[in-house]
Amino acid sequence: MTPLVEMKDISIAFGGVQAVDHVSIDLHAGEVVGLLGHNGAGKSTLIKCLSGAYKADSGEIRINGKPVTIASPRDAREQNIETIYQTLALADNLDAPANLFLGREIVTGTGMLNDAKMEAETRKIMARLNPNFRKLKAPVKALSGGQRQSVAIARAVYFNAKILIMDEPTAALGVHETQMVCDLIMELKAQGLGIFLISHDTRQMMSLCDRVSVMKNGQLVATVRVEDVTEDDILGMIIMGKKPAVAA
Amino acid sequence: MSDTASASPLPKRSLIQTLEIDTRLLGMVGAFAVVCIVFNVITGGQFLTPRNIFNLTIQTVSVAIMATGMVFVIVTRHIDLSVGSILATCSAVMAVVQTRFLPDTLGLGLGNPLIPWVAILIGIAVGALIGAFHGYLVGYLGIPAFIVTLGGLLVWRNVAWYITSGQTIGPLDPTFLTFGGIGGTLGATWSWIVAALAVAATVAAQWSARRNKLAHEQPVKPAWAELAMSGVTALVIFGFVAILNAYDVPSRVLERAFQARGETMPEGYTAAYGLPISVLLLIAIAVVMTIIATRTRLGRYIFATGGNPDAAELSGINTRLLTVKIFMIMGILCALSAVVASARLSFHSNDIGTLDELRVIAAAVIGGTALSGGLGTIHGAILGALIMQSLQSGMAMVGVDAPFQNIVVGVVLVLAVLVDILYRKRTGEL
Numbered sequence: 001m002t003p004l005v006e007m008k009d010i011s012i013a014f015g016g017v018q019a020v021d022h023v024s025i026d027l028h029a030g031e032v033v034g035l036l037g038h039n040g041a042g043k044s045t046l047i048k049c050l051s052g053a054y055k056a057d058s059g060e061i062r063i064n065g066k067p068v069t070i071a072s073p074r075d076a077r078e079q080n081i082e083t084i085y086q087t088l089a090l091a092d093n094l095d096a097p098a099n100l101f102l103g104r105e106i107v108t109g110t111g112m113l114n115d116a117k118m119e120a121e122t123r124k125i126m127a128r129l130n131p132n133f134r135k136l137k138a139p140v141k142a143l144s145g146g147q148r149q150s151v152a153i154a155r156a157v158y159f160n161a162k163i164l165i166m167d168e169p170t171a172a173l174g175v176h177e178t179q180m181v182c183d184l185i186m187e188l189k190a191q192g193l194g195i196f197l198i199s200h201d202t203r204q205m206m207s208l209c210d211r212v213s214v215m216k217n218g219q220l221v222a223t224v225r226v227e228d229v230t231e232d233d234i235l236g237m238i239i240m241g242k243k244p245a246v247a248a
Numbered sequence: 249m250s251d252t253a254s255a256s257p258l259p260k261r262s263l264i265q266t267l268e269i270d271t272r273l274l275g276m277v278g279a280f281a282v283v284c285i286v287f288n289v290i291t292g293g294q295f296l297t298p299r300n301i302f303n304l305t306i307q308t309v310s311v312a313i314m315a316t317g318m319v320f321v322i323v324t325r326h327i328d329l330s331v332g333s334i335l336a337t338c339s340a341v342m343a344v345v346q347t348r349f350l351p352d353t354l355g356l357g358l359g360n361p362l363i364p365w366v367a368i369l370i371g372i373a374v375g376a377l378i379g380a381f382h383g384y385l386v387g388y389l390g391i392p393a394f395i396v397t398l399g400g401l402l403v404w405r406n407v408a409w410y411i412t413s414g415q416t417i418g419p420l421d422p423t424f425l426t427f428g429g430i431g432g433t434l435g436a437t438w439s440w441i442v443a444a445l446a447v448a449a450t451v452a453a454q455w456s457a458r459r460n461k462l463a464h465e466q467p468v469k470p471a472w473a474e475l476a477m478s479g480v481t482a483l484v485i486f487g488f489v490a491i492l493n494a495y496d497v498p499s500r501v502l503e504r505a506f507q508a509r510g511e512t513m514p515e516g517y518t519a520a521y522g523l524p525i526s527v528l529l530l531i532a533i534a535v536v537m538t539i540i541a542t543r544t545r546l547g548r549y550i551f552a553t554g555g556n557p558d559a560a561e562l563s564g565i566n567t568r569l570l571t572v573k574i575f576m577i578m579g580i581l582c583a584l585s586a587v588v589a590s591a592r593l594s595f596h597s598n599d600i601g602t603l604d605e606l607r608v609i610a611a612a613v614i615g616g617t618a619l620s621g622g623l624g625t626i627h628g629a630i631l632g633a634l635i636m637q638s639l640q641s642g643m644a645m646v647g648v649d650a651p652f653q654n655i656v657v658g659v660v661l662v663l664a665v666l667v668d669i670l671y672r673k674r675t676g677e678l
Contacts, residue, residue: 053562074564089562093555093622094548102552103563105545112543120464 002065004029004194005163010049010059019045020056021218027163027194032185033223034209035198036238042218043198044086044167050196051083051165052076063163074103079163082156086168086198088148092141096133096151097122099140100158125154129184146177153184164188164195170204182208202234216241272616272671276631283635287642295642298495302521304638305492306429309526310335310589311604312633315611316537317581319629320574322612323554325621326386326393328575330400331582332604334378336408338586342371343417343596346424364424372583378404379579380572387571401605409598418595428591432525436493439522443489446531447482454478493520526588530630533584538626540577550574555622610657611636614664618672636660 003026012020020042027033035043048054050061052073061068063079070076076083083089090099097118106114106121119136126133130150140148149169156164166185170178185208189195199205205212206226213223214237221237224244233244264271287295294300314331321328346367351358378400385396419425426432434442454477461468468474497519506513541547553560553567561567585604590596615632617624639660643653 051562072564073562077564083562085562087558089556089559091552091555091559091622094552098548098552099559102548102560103565105548107545112539113545113548114460116460116464116466119466 001028003027003062004031004064005050005196006060006062006065007046007050008060008062010046010056010061012045012049012054012056018218020049022059023215023218023220024059025213025220025223027196029162029194030189030192031211032189032195032197032209034205034212034226035196035215036200036202036205036212036234037215037221038238041215043215046215047083047165047167047196047198050076050081050163052081053083077104077159080159080161081163081165082159082161083165084149084152084156084167084169086171088152090140090148090151093139095139096126096136096143096154099151100125100155102155104159121158122154125158126150129154129157130180145172146174146180149173149177149181153181157188162193164193165198166195167198168200169197170199170201178204202231202238206231206234214238271675272668273625273628273631275667275671276615276628276635280631280635280638283638283642287638287646291642291645294645298491300641300645301491302430302495302524304634304641305527306524306592307641308630308634308637309429309524309530310585310592310601311607311611311637312530312630313533313585313588314578314581314604314608315615315629315633316533316626317578318608318612319537319615319617319624319626320541320550321393321578322609322617322619323550323621323624324571324574325554325557325619326571326574327609327619328382328393328397328578329605329609330382330397330404331578331585331608332601333401333404333408334375334579334582335586335589335601335604336598337378337404337411338371338375338583339590339596339600340408340411340417341374342367342424342583342586343420343590344411345370346421347417359421361423364421367421367424368583368587371586372580375579375581375583375586376576377579379582380576382579383572383575386575387568393575405602412596412598414598416595416597418593420590420594420596424587425591425594426525427529427587428594429524429526429588430521431591431594433521434523434525434528436520436522439489439493439520442523442528443485447485450481450485451478454481489523492524493522495521497521526592529584529588533581534626534630541626546570546573551622607633607636610661614661616668618668632664 005027006024007026008024010020010023011018023042023046025033025035025046035047037043045054049056049059050070052070052075055071061070068075068079070079070081073083091102094102097115100122101118106117108114122136126136130147133147133150135143135147140151143151149172153169169185170181173181182204185195185197197205197209209226211223211225212234214221214234216238221241222243224233229244236242237244264274284296314335318328318331346363350356350363350366351360356363382393382396382400385391386393454474458468458474499513499518502517502519503513541550549560549565549570552563553565553570557567586601589600593600611633612624612629613619613632614635615625615628615630617629636657639657640653643656648656
């Protein structure tokens with residue numbers, strides 16, 4: 001079966017620093033692949049080549065087997081790639097509907113913003129993701145961390161993402177809210193989305209992911225199926241860059 | 249992702265909440281009212297006369313037009329220090345075009361009806377080009393707006409000098425002069441007609457917004473509140489026009505007008521000035537800018553970029569091109585201000601628009617535009633310009649020394665921002 005996403009031999013350097021060094025990873029539909037590694041290991045940089053925030057110096061990206069060029073966030077969106085950034089990338093001064101539709105506003109026949117329609121759509125999707133969400137008119141800076149997170153997730157879900165990139169989606173959340181995000185990841189996976197997940201929480205990754213790819217110093221240590229390894233194996237990969245025996 | 253706080257039953261709503269009135273706007277209107285009343289008392293009723301209100305509005309127009317554009321600039325975390333100089337360059341270009349280039353070089357002859365309009369179009373094009381160039385330097389080359397426009401402040405002021413060789417240029421075309429204020433007013437009847445149309449338009453907009461909300465099953469304010477708002481709008485518009493219409497043209501001016509047409513003035517004939525064309529221009533600009541700010545993608549992107557430039561960029565917004573557009577709008581508005589300012593003087597002079605950049609920035613900031621970006625309204629900026637102008641002309645009427653006038657305006661600017669910060673802290677906006 002053709003993978004949903006193939007990133008082949010990706011390299012990117014900033015000045016003299018080789019942030020990502022000939023890394024290849026892939027992702028299938030209905031699969032969650034975790035990216036692990038220390039801060040500065042290159043996982044965020046690698047994934048930003050897919051989301052369009054950076055452009056790789058060399059290498060190839062294939063979506064459903066077809067080579068594509070992703071030079072901007074707009075290109076990524078056209079490939080149904082949606083990203084939830086660690087910083088959430090919300091305009092704090094705008095309300096939830098404005099953020100959800102930012103860059104893809106619904107307009108009326110005369111080209112004016114249709115705020116009433118956007119608010120109604122936001123209400124619908126929020127009813128599914130976070131039934132307690134009511135503050136549709138308040139600027140998002142007035143919302144709690146979990147509410148802000150659900151705006152960021154709603155943005156990805158509403159536009160029928162096929163490929164979802166989540167960079168530290170639970171870093172700023174409480175226990176209850178983290179559980180909600182984890183449930184949602186499993187639900188989206190069941191719907192057939194492919195999800196790249198970046199996190200530092202090894203235990204959480206073991207329970208959510210099908211496979212994990214571990215990076216160190218810009219290079220890929222190995223990609224393993226989580227049922228083949230122990231948490232200690234993964235920690236060994238992260239800290240020492242030690243390839244476990246099962247790695248292909 | 250729970251939100252227990254808002255799950256509690258809705259608290260009892262106050263009148264202001266039910267009417268959905270912006271409390272900051274209410275505060276500014278209150279401050280403006282206090283300024284007017286205080287000066288009216290000190291001057292013994294001289295401040296709130298139709299004549300002074302008329303003068304106040306036409307004095308405010310030039311700065312207010314530019315302040316609406318400055319809102320966009322400041323909202324996106326930029327600044328434009330060059331607006332007074334761009335105004336001067338546009339004014340110089342329009343003056344030279346209408347007095348020398350079109351009549352002599354192109355041979356249209358003085359008094360050709362095309363002259364004022366071609367001059368204005370050329371002026372707007374020049375303003376747009378200068379603004380777009382500034383925007384390019386800021387957006388694409390990454391030079392801070394403060395530096396680009398500080399340079400522009402010096403460059404365009406003196407480009408204007410070279411265009412006119414430092415001369416004062418006038419008299420300007422008579423049609424062009426109608427944009428100046430007192431030289432071009434609608435008269436009583438037309439003012440009433442415009443007022444009626446304005447009331448009809450605002451009330452229609454209000455109710456169509458309500459219908460749209462209802463169509464999407466959204467909460468609306470009660471019908472009586474909507475009616476009350478419509479009533480207040482109508483009252484304000486008709487009241488304003490009634491005041492302007494109460495200012496009669498002095499009989500000597502009328503006599504001269506009749507003499508010029510070779511007629512004699514009938515006994516007891518009076519005529520009101522009514523709505524100045526410059527004020528009509530400002531209102532039109534305010535409406536267009538408000539629609540851009542609140543109802544278009546461009547406005548949405550301006551505010552999103554101001555709130556979080558990275559988020560805007562990651563959402564696929566071309567923030568560089570957006571910067572060019574914003575400075576271009578600013579340049580166009582400087583050109584329109586130049587029309588009003590030079591027409592009001594009836595000639596182009598070298599010092600036109602000097603220090604306007606500071607008045608314009610102050611107006612926007614007093615009107616609630618936050619220098620940290622993302623916050624600001626068009627009507628706030630216009631109200632800010634009006635408050636500053638009332639302070640200045642009020643003090644002049646009272647006979648306050650010129651240096652002390654500037655001290656007061658400076659203090660008011662700082663105080664206004666302080667009050668705004670305190671207000672935002674209380675409402676949790678900051």
